Amino acid sequence: MPTPRPLDEHACRTSFARFRVGSIVEGIALLVLVAIMVMRYGVYGGEGLFTSVSPFWDRVSEVWSPIHGLIYMIYVILAFDLWMKMRWALPRMLLLMLFGVVPVLSFIGERWTHQRVEEDLRRRPTLGDLGSGASDVDSIP
Numbered sequence: 001m002p003t004p005r006p007l008d009e010h011a012c013r014t015s016f017a018r019f020r021v022g023s024i025v026e027g028i029a030l031l032v033l034v035a036i037m038v039m040r041y042g043v044y045g046g047e048g049l050f051t052s053v054s055p056f057w058d059r060v061s062e063v064w065s066p067i068h069g070l071i072y073m074i075y076v077i078l079a080f081d082l083w084m085k086m087r088w089a090l091p092r093m094l095l096l097m098l099f100g101v102v103p104v105l106s107f108i109g110e111r112w113t114h115q116r117v118e119e120d121l122r123r124r125p126t127l128g129d130l131g132s133g134a135s136d137v138d139s140i141p
Contacts, residue, residue, distance in 0.1 A: 007086065009126040015078075015085045016117045020110055022078040023099065027106035029071045034103050036061050075100045082113070086120060 040061050044054035079096035099109030 004087075004124065006125040006127050007121065009121055009128055012082075012085045012117065012121060015082045016114070019078045019082045019096075019113065022075045023106045023110040023113075026071055026075040026100045027104065027110075029068045030100070030103050030106065033064060033068045036064055072100055075106075082117075086117065092116075 036057065040054070040057040044057050076097055079100070080093065083093040083096060096109070096113065099106045099113075
């Protein structure tokens with residue numbers, strides 16, 4: 001079996017930092033979207049005691065939904081970048097995408113992904129392990 005190519009630790013950590021910010025932003029954006037939907041359909045559009053029509057929440061939903069869609073697309077791009085740099089299997093990419101769909105799961109998924117990145121960087125060979133010169137540049141005062 002061929003030896004796997006070493007990971008670029010700096011690129012992996014940089015990619016994870018971007019993913020971390022993206023997952024937090026996506027998590028907040030999704031929670032805002034859920035709150036808007038509850039107000040639009042549950043409180044002001046449902047059938048119950050506190051129902052009435054509210055064009056305000058319709059308008060807020062019309063504005064926020066595409067913004068959230070754009071944030072999610074950016075999140076998927078950041079997840080794809082991390083997935084490529086870490087050279088994970090396809091199911092891991094699908095899991096990263098799922099983290100951005102379920103409310104609150106992006107926060108849990110970010111912590112889980114952080115543990116996996118750290119574990120993989122410890123376990124798998126990196127360019128710094130090979131003495132490729134990257135560690136020499138870092139040690140210059």
